Amino acid sequence: MAETPATPSLADRITKDEPIKSWADEVDSPSAESAPRVDNSQLDGAGGPLNGSELREPDYAVEIKLSDMQADPNNPLFSVKSFEELNLKPEVLKGVIAMNFRRPSKVQERTLPLLMMEPRHNMIGQSQSGTGKTAAFVLNVLQRIDISTPQLQSTPQALILAPSRELARQIASVVSIMGTFMEGLKVEAAIPTGPAERGRRIEAAVVVGTPGTVQDMIRRKAMDMRGLQVLVLDEADNMLDQGGMGDQCIRVKRSYYSQQHFQTTLSNMHNNSRQMQIR
Numbered sequence: 480m481a482e483t484p485a486t487p488s489l490a491d492r493i494t495k496d497e498p499i500k501s502w503a504d505e506v507d508s509p510s511a512e513s514a515p516r517v518d519n520s521q522l523d524g525a526g527g528p529l530n531g532s533e534l535r536e537p538d539y540a541v542e543i544k545l546s547d548m549q550a551d552p553n554n555p556l557f558s559v560k561s562f563e564e565l566n567l568k569p570e571v572l573k574g575v576i577a578m579n580f581r582r583p584s585k586v587q588e589r590t591l592p593l594l595m596m597e598p599r600h601n602m603i604g605q606s607q608s609g610t611g612k613t614a615a616f617v618l619n620v621l622q623r624i625d626i627s628t629p630q631l632q633s634t635p636q637a638l639i640l641a642p643s644r645e646l647a648r649q650i651a652s653v654v655s656i657m658g659t660f661m662e663g664l665k666v667e668a669a670i671p672t673g674p675a676e677r678g679r680r681i682e683a684a685v686v687v688g689t690p691g692t693v694q695d696m697i698r699r700k701a702m703d704m705r706g707l708q709v710l711v712l713d714e715a716d717n718m719l720d721q722g723g724m725g726d727q728c729i730r731v732k733r734s735y736y737s738q739q740h741f742q743t744t745l746s747n748m749h750n751n752s753r754q755m756q757i758r
């Protein structure tokens with residue numbers, strides 16, 4: 480097994496009393512000695528013309544072990560080479576195709592089968608900027624939400640936290656674009672606004688917000704989180720490293736964790752790499 484990162488793991492920081500497992504823990508993988516290393520020649524599956532990017536190899540052992548598991552086509556964690564293999568809802572697949580995504584990027588190949596597994600699992604992964612992480616967690620969010628009734632369309636089912644309002648807006652726009660063909664999809668930003676908007680209620684299936692505003696809205700009961708299915712923290716270690724913001728993230732997560740088992744995705748930056756974690 481490769482060396483452990485020197486800093487405390489994301490899992491340690493986000494959940495002290497209920498440790499979150501890494502990918503490697505989840506899949507009960509073979510011993511590190513027997514796990515072949517991934518070579519350095521992998522490229523993003525999307526390719527340049529489709530805005531794909533080169534993937535730099537991860538240096539965390541968990542990914543090497545996961546890759547090993549995914550090399551076995553009989554394993555449920557086997558990676559996918561096409562979006563069709565993921566059994567996406569037709570309207571979600573249509574959105575992906577409309578975005579000109581021809582095939583999953585390397586990061587998506589590995590993460591999407593895990594993200595979409597039932598029962599839901601935790602995951603820690605990492606990849607660098609521009610390799611398709613945002614698209615991966617947005618795809619999972621859209622796949623998991625149920626907007627079949629007007630009531631469900633107004634019930635927050637996925638919450639994505641980001642460290643800045645600009646990033647929150649960008650993510651919300653990716654959700655809207657990828658969800659173009661999802662009738663009744665409502666996406667709202669829970670970001671700092673003027674006093675006039677302070678009393679507003681969030682009534683959307685997908686909420687993208689900054690931790691402080693979200694925490695405030697939960698406290699004021701302006702956002703009902705009882706229907707939450709997926710929680711995403713983008714740039715999680717960036718947020719967790721900023722004392723106050725880290726506390727807010729943890730409080731948001733803990734406020735509902737004990738009541739239900741929702742899925743958490745953490746996407747963070749650390750030493751030029753990023754991690755994802757899923758519950």
Ligand SMILES: Nc1ncnc2c1ncn2[C@@H]1O[C@H](COP(=O)(O)OP(=O)(O)OP(=O)(O)O)[C@@H](O)[C@H]1O
Pocket residue numbers: 525529530531579580581582583584587607608609610611612613614615
């Ligand atoms: N499978 C794909 N095929 C083609 N283009 C893709 C694919 N996945 C993502 N992209 C595009 O690649 C670009 C980078 O993707 P994305 O924003 O998801 O990466 P990221 O890892 O989250 O990047 P960052 O760290 O900068 O936020 C975007 O323009 C996105 O639309």
